[in-house]
Amino acid sequence: MPSKLAISYQEVTKRFGFLAAVDDVSLDIAEGEFLAIVGGSGSGKTTLLRLTNRLIEADGGTVMVEGEDVRSVDPVALRRRIGYVFQSGGLFPHLSVADNIGITPKLLGEPAVAIAGRIDELLELVQLDGASHRDRLPEALSGGQRQRVGVARALAAKPRIVLMDEPFGALDPLTRDALGEDYRALHRKLGLTTVMITHDMTEAILLADRIAVMRGGRLLAQGTPAELSSSSDDYVLELLSTPRRQVGRLNALLPQSGAA
Amino acid sequence: MSLFTDPRWGEALGHLPDYLGNHVRVSLAALALGLAVSLPLAILTRNRPAPRGILLAFASIVQTVPGLALLALFYPLLLLAASVTLAWFGVSFSAFGFLPAMLALALYSMLPVLRNGITGLNGIDPALIEAAKGVGMTARQSLLIVELPLALPVMMAGIRTAAVWVIGTATLSTPIGQTSLGNYIFAGLQTQNWVFVLFGCLASALLALAVDQLLGLIENGLRHRSRLRSGLGAIGIAALVAATLVPTMGRSSSGYVVGAKTFAEQYVLSALMRDRLQAAGLSATARSGLGSSVIFQALKAGDIDLYVDYSGTLWANQLHRTDIKPRAELVAELKTALAKDNITLLGELGFENAYALVMPRRRAEALGIRTIADLSGHASTLSIAGDYEFFSRPEWAALQKAYGLPFRAQRQMQPDFMYAAVASGEVDVIAGYTSDGLIAKYDLVTLDDPRHAIPPYDAILLLAPKRAGDERLKAALQPLLGKIDIAIMREANLRASGNDANSSPDAVARWLWEQIARR
Numbered sequence: 001m002p003s004k005l006a007i008s009y010q011e012v013t014k015r016f017g018f019l020a021a022v023d024d025v026s027l028d029i030a031e032g033e034f035l036a037i038v039g040g041s042g043s044g045k046t047t048l049l050r051l052t053n054r055l056i057e058a059d060g061g062t063v064m065v066e067g068e069d070v071r072s073v074d075p076v077a078l079r080r081r082i083g084y085v086f087q088s089g090g091l092f093p094h095l096s097v098a099d100n101i102g103i104t105p106k107l108l109g110e111p112a113v114a115i116a117g118r119i120d121e122l123l124e125l126v127q128l129d130g131a132s133h134r135d136r137l138p139e140a141l142s143g144g145q146r147q148r149v150g151v152a153r154a155l156a157a158k159p160r161i162v163l164m165d166e167p168f169g170a171l172d173p174l175t176r177d178a179l180g181e182d183y184r185a186l187h188r189k190l191g192l193t194t195v196m197i198t199h200d201m202t203e204a205i206l207l208a209d210r211i212a213v214m215r216g217g218r219l220l221a222q223g224t225p226a227e228l229s230s231s232s233d234d235y236v237l238e239l240l241s242t243p244r245r246q247v248g249r250l251n252a253l254l255p256q257s258g259a260a
Numbered sequence: 261m262s263l264f265t266d267p268r269w270g271e272a273l274g275h276l277p278d279y280l281g282n283h284v285r286v287s288l289a290a291l292a293l294g295l296a297v298s299l300p301l302a303i304l305t306r307n308r309p310a311p312r313g314i315l316l317a318f319a320s321i322v323q324t325v326p327g328l329a330l331l332a333l334f335y336p337l338l339l340l341a342a343s344v345t346l347a348w349f350g351v352s353f354s355a356f357g358f359l360p361a362m363l364a365l366a367l368y369s370m371l372p373v374l375r376n377g378i379t380g381l382n383g384i385d386p387a388l389i390e391a392a393k394g395v396g397m398t399a400r401q402s403l404l405i406v407e408l409p410l411a412l413p414v415m416m417a418g419i420r421t422a423a424v425w426v427i428g429t430a431t432l433s434t435p436i437g438q439t440s441l442g443n444y445i446f447a448g449l450q451t452q453n454w455v456f457v458l459f460g461c462l463a464s465a466l467l468a469l470a471v472d473q474l475l476g477l478i479e480n481g482l483r484h485r486s487r488l489r490s491g492l493g494a495i496g497i498a499a500l501v502a503a504t505l506v507p508t509m510g511r512s513s514s515g516y517v518v519g520a521k522t523f524a525e526q527y528v529l530s531a532l533m534r535d536r537l538q539a540a541g542l543s544a545t546a547r548s549g550l551g552s553s554v555i556f557q558a559l560k561a562g563d564i565d566l567y568v569d570y571s572g573t574l575w576a577n578q579l580h581r582t583d584i585k586p587r588a589e590l591v592a593e594l595k596t597a598l599a600k601d602n603i604t605l606l607g608e609l610g611f612e613n614a615y616a617l618v619m620p621r622r623r624a625e626a627l628g629i630r631t632i633a634d635l636s637g638h639a640s641t642l643s644i645a646g647d648y649e650f651f652s653r654p655e656w657a658a659l660q661k662a663y664g665l666p667f668r669a670q671r672q673m674q675p676d677f678m679y680a681a682v683a684s685g686e687v688d689v690i691a692g693y694t695s696d697g698l699i700a701k702y703d704l705v706t707l708d709d710p711r712h713a714i715p716p717y718d719a720i721l722l723l724a725p726k727r728a729g730d731e732r733l734k735a736a737l738q739p740l741l742g743k744i745d746i747a748i749m750r751e752a753n754l755r756a757s758g759n760d761a762n763s764s765p766d767a768v769a770r771w772l773w774e775q776i777a778r779r
Contacts, residue, residue, distance in 0.1 A: 055393060080396030090391030094409050094483075103405075104395050153395065 005064070006031045006161055006193035007052060012061035014047055021047040023217035024061070031160075034187055034194045036208035038201055038239060044217040045197045049163050052195070053082045065161065080104055083154030083162035083192075088170055089146040091138040097123075097149050098134040104157040122152040127182060144175035151183060155190070162187075164196040168203070180207050202243040213239060267761045268455040272444060277504075280463060282439040284504040287430045287467075290362045291423055294369030299415075302377025303403065312378060319371035327429040330368060334360035335436045335554055339561075356554070356563040361433035361440075368429055369422035376418025380411030409482075416479035420472050427468040431460065435522060435551040437558055441467070446549035450523050452676060452759050470500065515543030516733065519555050519567035522548075523675060524756040524765070525613060525695060525749065529568045529719075531769035533737065540736035548765075552649065553577065560601060565724045566733070570613055572715035574598070576654045584658070587612070587716040594720070602725035606734060607741040611695055611749040614717035615655050616706035617644075618692035620683055624705050631708040635689065636663045643669040645678050646691035655714050656691070662713035676757070679704065695719075695746060697754025719744070743776045 007029040014022040022044045029035050037045045050056045051063050054075040063070045070078060091100050101122055102115040110118075123130040126148040138146055147167060154162050167183075168176040184207050187194050198204050204211050205225045212222040213236050221228055221236045229240055305312040322330070338355035345351055353359065384407055392402040408415075431442030444460025447453065474496040481490025516537050520530035530546040537544035547564055556578060558564045571591050575581050579597055584590075595605040617632055629635050635642075644667045650656055651670060659665060671687060678690040679698035692699065694706060694717075721741065727733055752775075756768045 053394070055390060076396055076398055079394060084394040086387065086391050086394065088387065090387055090394070092388065092391070092406055092410075103397075107396050107401065157396075 004031045008064040010062045020217045025219045034209045036196050036204035037212045038204045039214035043214040045214045053079045083159040085150050085154045085164040085167045087165045089150040096135050101152045126152045161193045201239045272459040281504040283441045287427045290365030293366040298370045298373035306381040323371045328432045331364045334364045356558045357437035361438035365426050369426050372418040372421040380414030420475045424468045434549040516565045518546045519564035520548040527765035528768045531765045559724050562724050562726050570717040572717040584715045604723035606721040609719040609744045610742045611746040613695040616694045618704050621703050621705045639665045639667050642688035644689045645671040645673045645687040647675045650691045658713040662711040695749045697750045
């Protein structure tokens, strides 16, 4: 295990009424790691993510970010130093692409010139042409472009940690694949720690270093894809069997010398 | 004479700077106050369902109160408040005109602003509010950077609705002493001057449209982040304010204010008195269209300096007397009573404008009715109409007590329409006014009152407390006292009810002065 922890959940619990959305979860994420949290709807994966930057507060246990208990940190300052990519982009519809990307540095009071330079840099990083995209409103972008802007916005204040809530879920398969690969490259290049929520085990296996599986608020298993495949839990094995089955069927259906 | 060459258009245009300026001033002040209260309330209650419900219910209830009633209610309310502040802090303020009109209109503007404000803020996608939080905005930044801009179109629609309502409803502030474009409408309606009515309606509609369009331009600019468009809209509003305020600011507000109630005779008499004061070298303006109960309080408070009232009205409404005395005795007693409030009863003009039961001459003769006593036997088959206050006045109670009079039906009518209604048989009997010129025009008769149930209604000239020792004023008015008899007043009223250039109150007042001067 790497020595320094970026995020550490220790016996964390969050209830909504009688329902325990997150139930006694303990999980460590090392600096530079790419962790995917996989689970169905209602598994508690999004709740766990939201506890990290205090969009909601835990009822029990401790969430540590870069060695500090999040309860002792000003939530607004905490959120400004953690990138967050929202499910359907979460772009502000009345602000241009540039203003959306530059929002967090602007909140931090960085000079306008520096922000403008950073926006160009980020557009290049997420492979959008700056000249033609800067001044557009989000409604004038495709779904994939919007999510690229969402990633750029999350990275604008140079965070070391990025949280992603099903970032590529609503995209067509080709775009999704390309964006996933591009983000994975960014993660490595910038030395980020990334926590990504997904319900798609294939995506998790292809992108993440390590996978955590959640169900009914509880953490069922965690580890590399290889470690998970030796799990004794039926649900984990079932999740893993789906991509395997798909690969088998695809290999049978597609000619071996195909384009891919 | 064609509609467009009618000189009354010119006369109407002459009043425009004064009426429009006051209208804009009271409307914008009301709107500004309404927004200053409603917008913060909408923002504060957007996530709190309970206070939000109470607030919206309150605003809805206010909206169901008719505009005229709401405006009228604020006058006694403020009078009360003024007397309280006078007793507690030794300072008083005028409960007349601008203040009650502005407060009532501000209250009136609240519902659309509140409702659209709350709807707009609540309609924002919760995911965006979470995104605002997620990128590191404080609650205040989220409100300013995300929520308000996104709610803006809906909020502005509410503000525009409020602006149009306020500008339209402000025409009803005339009876509580606030000059507005409603002065055209009230005066026009009372003196059958349709040019004035039309002019007033057009002017207020155009004003409302202009303000709505300018607000629309500001909204458009804000939405598309175009400083040019929102700037132009703001300049437009500022220009409108400046254009309507400048002409009225240069004018001196000192001088005598002659009050008039809301009917033609009063418009004529106030114009006559204003002309007399001006002829004597005193500066004077007429404040017309004041409500019957507002006008006496306004005189008492010094908001107007003089007006003509009727002895029986004050006897019943101010002294709360139900007994009836002969004309001279009643005026003498009234004079003593008013003197206690420092109000000067300068004297009688010479005619009486009493309530009288009025029927078409032929009909009365056919039924053999000459007096109210004769009428009582036929009452159960007849209908009666009166003005808006008649049936709640003590005279009506006294008439019923003295003669019975179980009429088949009772109706309230605009006074000008009553005479035509009784002449055409729409109603059988009306409670008309003895000085009304239409009695002769339609060949109507006033029925005798052998049991003296209706008190005398001598026209009397009243002066405000602060004018009690003003000898120049008294000298200027002296030539009018005792010089206007019932015949000449009826003819003046008949002229005023005409629909041509010679029927404006100013023209009739000049005619009336010629008749008086000749004597």
